[in-house]
Amino acid sequence: MIDFxxxxxxxxxxxxxxxxxxxxxxxxWMERKIxxxxxxxxxxxxxxxxxxxxxxxxxxxxxxxxxxxxxxxxKTIFKFAPLVAFTIMVFALCFIPIDGASxxxxxxxxxxxxxxxxxxxxxxxxxxxxxxxxxxxYGTIGSARVLTQFLGYDIPxxxxxxxxxxxxxxxxxxxxAAFQSTHLLPFILLAPWAFVLFIITMQxxxxxxxxxxxxxxxxxxxxxxxxxxxxxxxxxxxxxxVQVIFGSALVVExxxxxxxxxxxxxxxxxxxxxxxxxxxxVVVAITEYITVVFARLRIDQVLxxxxxxxxxxxxxxxxxxxxxxxWVYPLVV
Amino acid sequence: xTDTKTWARxxxxxxxxxxxxxxxxxxxEIVALLTPKYDVERFGVKLEPSxxxxxxxxxxxxxxxxxxxxxxxxxxxxxxxxxxxxIGACACSGGVFEGNYNVVGGVDKVIPVTAxxxxxxxxxxxxxxxxxxxxxxxxxxxPKKQPKQAKAPExxxxxxxVAQAAQGIVEEEKQVAK
Ligand code: SF4
Numbered sequence: 225m226i227d228f229x230x231x232x233x234x235x236x237x238x239x240x241x242x243x244x245x246x247x248x249x250x251x252x253w254m255e256r257k258i259x260x261x262x263x264x265x266x267x268x269x270x271x272x273x274x275x276x277x278x279x280x281x282x283x284x285x286x287x288x289x290x291x292x293x294x295x296x297x298x299k300t301i302f303k304f305a306p307l308v309a310f311t312i313m314v315f316a317l318c319f320i321p322i323d324g325a326s327x328x329x330x331x332x333x334x335x336x337x338x339x340x341x342x343x344x345x346x347x348x349x350x351x352x353x354x355x356x357x358x359x360x361x362y363g364t365i366g367s368a369r370v371l372t373q374f375l376g377y378d379i380p381x382x383x384x385x386x387x388x389x390x391x392x393x394x395x396x397x398x399x400x401a402a403f404q405s406t407h408l409l410p411f412i413l414l415a416p417w418a419f420v421l422f423i424i425t426m427q428x429x430x431x432x433x434x435x436x437x438x439x440x441x442x443x444x445x446x447x448x449x450x451x452x453x454x455x456x457x458x459x460x461x462x463x464x465x466v467q468v469i470f471g472s473a474l475v476v477e478x479x480x481x482x483x484x485x486x487x488x489x490x491x492x493x494x495x496x497x498x499x500x501x502x503x504x505x506v507v508v509a510i511t512e513y514i515t516v517v518f519a520r521l522r523i524d525q526v527l528x529x530x531x532x533x534x535x536x537x538x539x540x541x542x543x544x545x546x547x548x549x550x551w552v553y554p555l556v557v
Numbered sequence: 558x559t560d561t562k563t564w565a566r567x568x569x570x571x572x573x574x575x576x577x578x579x580x581x582x583x584x585x586e587i588v589a590l591l592t593p594k595y596d597v598e599r600f601g602v603k604l605e606p607s608x609x610x611x612x613x614x615x616x617x618x619x620x621x622x623x624x625x626x627x628x629x630x631x632x633x634x635x636x637x638x639x640x641x642x643x644i645g646a647c648a649c650s651g652g653v654f655e656g657n658y659n660v661v662g663g664v665d666k667v668i669p670v671t672a673x674x675x676x677x678x679x680x681x682x683x684x685x686x687x688x689x690x691x692x693x694x695x696x697x698x699x700p701k702k703q704p705k706q707a708k709a710p711e712x713x714x715x716x717x718x719v720a721q722a723a724q725g726i727v728e729e730e731k732q733v734a735k
Binding site: 256260263264265266267268269270271275277278280281282283284285288289290291292362445446449450451452453454457 | 566
């Protein structure tokens with residue numbers, strides 16, 4: 225019985241839904257603040273101390289606005305795709321160890337790395353469906369771009385995510401993170417090239433700035449979000465933010481040693497959560513910095529960059545890792 | 558509950574900018590609002606590309622005959638609750654283009670306007686002040702509900718329009734109608 229309540233608590237409150245939601249909103253605020261500071265502005269300021277409640281205000285406002293469904297839209301998909309995409313992203317986050325264990329089980333299972341990457345793909349596909357169902361020209365162009373982009377970038381993403389898995393000899397996220405903490409060597413030191421490639425691919429997967437062609441305001445109005453209003457728009461925004469958290473959490477687990485770090489006193493889960501959140505914020509700051517500094521590429525540049533540069537680089541990275549793991553690292557570690 | 562709702566609405570007004578035939582003077586002033594010097598994101602104001610996302614429609618220009626239809630269409634695409642701010646002497650009353658053969662003259666002849674910001678062009682400070690006043694008007698007076706575009710489109714207040722036309726050139730003068 226206690227176990228059951230514990231599970232419910234873990235799913236709904238910590239480190240499950242409520243915690244993830246708060247983290248998402250906080251990261252959204254941080255992104256906006258970083259972006260503003262880098263552009264010599266101050267960013268959100270009046271909603272709460274330092275504007276920290278700004279994402280919450282946006283979210284509530286969108287929830288309370290009128291919800292319009294255009295006559296031409298495919299009603300069912302249009303209504304449910306944003307919500308389902310959000311649910312899938314949060315579900316995928318439940319497999320990531322946050323306080324030393326993931327939300328659903330202590331250690332996950334063999335192959336959960338593949339599962340959560342697949343979840344991310346499905347969520348992206350739902351976003352595509354949402355835009356497609358809105359039957360707006362800008363929406364459809366935006367979603368077609370989402371599709372072309374994420375089909376291309378998913379392959380290097382999977383290949384690069386395999387690098388840490390190879391070094392750790394496991395496809396289980398908890399094992400990969402634990403391997404780094406037992407050897408006191410985060411993989412960012414063992415395979416820095418993979419870290420850089422992973423960040424770049426992540427940026428493309430999250431449709432952040434050098435790669436944000438799917439919703440480039442100057443060409444496509446709002447991309448696939450163009451027709452969405454009210455609660456649906458709120459969930460589309462939230463899905464994007466959760467995707468950012470998800471990508472950064474993946475980087476933390478695969479390259480920065482996961483939630484593990486020194487435990488000074490008291491409960492280990494507190495320290496693990498603290499380390500996890502701190503590392504996550506660092507990754508979010510890095511991606512946001514890239515977003516602000518770079519200008520948008522054209523869609524053809526994005527695609528040729530993917531197939532001509534990133535995919536071969538990912539394959540090379542994987543081969544290099546295999547060679548290193550087989551012949552070199554055994555000499556060192 | 559309603560308090561939270563109002564709080565969220567006041568703290569997060571997303572604006573859409575529509576140029577209905579302005580000389581571009583007012584538009585530049587609006588763009589200036591987004592620059593580091595004025596940075597309206599402080600107040601949670603975001604410039605949105607799609608009318609579906611916007612809460613406040615910032616209209617500049619004198620509304621030409623051709624634009625009137627489009628302006629109306631854009632307005633109708635916005636979700637409730639929505640507000641319209643007429644920026645510049647042209648948008649308030651027609652301004653220097655008043656009486657021209659191809660000009661409707663004034664946003665309020667086409668769609669209901671919540672706030673007028675006169676000036677040719679109004680300074681960014683004046684626009685900011687107008688928007689903030691509009692938002693604060695949402696807040697305190699509990700009993701009487703706010704002018705959520707309750708006004709019928711045709712009922713433009715002639716005295717106010719004339720008064721504004723008169724002081725149209727005087728910058729920094731701002732007023733919130735109702
Ligand atoms: S009010 Fe003045 S600056 Fe603004 S659009 Fe009219 S003429 Fe141009």
